[in-house]
Amino acid sequence: MTKPISLIINGLPVQAPQGATILEAAQGAGIFIPTLCHCPDISSAGVCRLCLVKIARKKKLHPACHTPVPEGMEVITDDPEITRVRQVTLELILTDHDFNCLFCPKSGTCRLQQLVNQVGFDEDRFARLKRVAKDLPVDTSNPFFDFNPNKCIQCGICVRTCDEIAGVNALDMAYRGYDLKVSTFGDKPLKESVCVSCGECVERCPTAALVRKRIEHPTREVRTICAYCGVGCGLYLGVRGDTVVKARGDPANPVSRGELCVRGRFGYRFIHSLSRLEGPLVRAYDRIERVDSSGGRGKDGEPVTRPLVKQEGRFVEISWDQAINYVASTLSHYKGDQFAAMSSAKCTNEENYLFQKFVRTVMGTNNIDHCARL
Ligand code: SF4
């Protein structure tokens, strides 16, 4: 294990791992430094300048997120001069921001809004600096989230996320000066870009520039595993009442480390779909007597909670025992290569193992495949 670095922050002795930045050293010691363009899981760009700190014997202020700590460094993270610089920086960021928190979908969870409260700003000075907010068109082409450039602070987090986390590079900074903005290739709508709608940029955007189309605030969260495929990404499902209203990645999950694809992040609405199947379906074109039917017909538009067989184009409810008897009696007519099976990524590894064992040893064939391989 390498020896930690010793430094002084605000007069207090602090230790930090080799290679740590001032920000990491301060956060490790429980010292708050405001940040806007920093995300712990992507590279630092040092563009917002809100994390500026003083270093002993250096004239300029330095960005804490972008400055590594050498042994013996002495840092000041907070004094009236630093606060004033941060306030002016924040005021400059806000000068052309579409600043209407009361009606903003991000209000309450917006990092910019939090910093305005934490760092504060001088209202008179801000009134002099304020420009008319841009009135750029909002890109609503993506089915899951919108991009509102009028709320964008050009922190570049989305660009770095799309490059370093998603590996897609759908976004970049385009144009120059006052016209600088986040853009897809050729400034096309997101839907026409290479974006795969993973939502990683939306998750990290500190403002309402990138926001989900549906915003409902959960009252509690349930930790679980995504049911869509065999990767097994960790999820927190946000629940309001009895309804799942949000999904976010579980950073502690060793498989996905907080990342999700479009299905895991935005595809949770199937859970409450009225046409969702909650029991197995047996597709049968035989006479219903064969499965000893005693059930009535399923009602259109109601969730299916029991096994069904299809007869003359309609599904008919039967019990689990009837369904299993039906499957067993039907399978007994086939063996060897007359039979093939497709397994599901929604099952557990153990269920898939048992299924292949059944197909190979009971049905006597290697004709088994799995949708995750496609
Ligand atoms: S993006 Fe944040 S700061 Fe801007 S209006 Fe919305 S809540 Fe307020």
Ligand code: SF4
């Ligand atoms: S869209 Fe969001 S993450 Fe991207 S640059 Fe603008 S504010 Fe930053």
Ligand code: SF4
């Ligand atoms: S949703 Fe994913 S692929 Fe699309 S721009 Fe954002 S990070 Fe890139």
Ligand code: FES
């Ligand atoms: S957080 Fe350090 S420059 Fe933005």
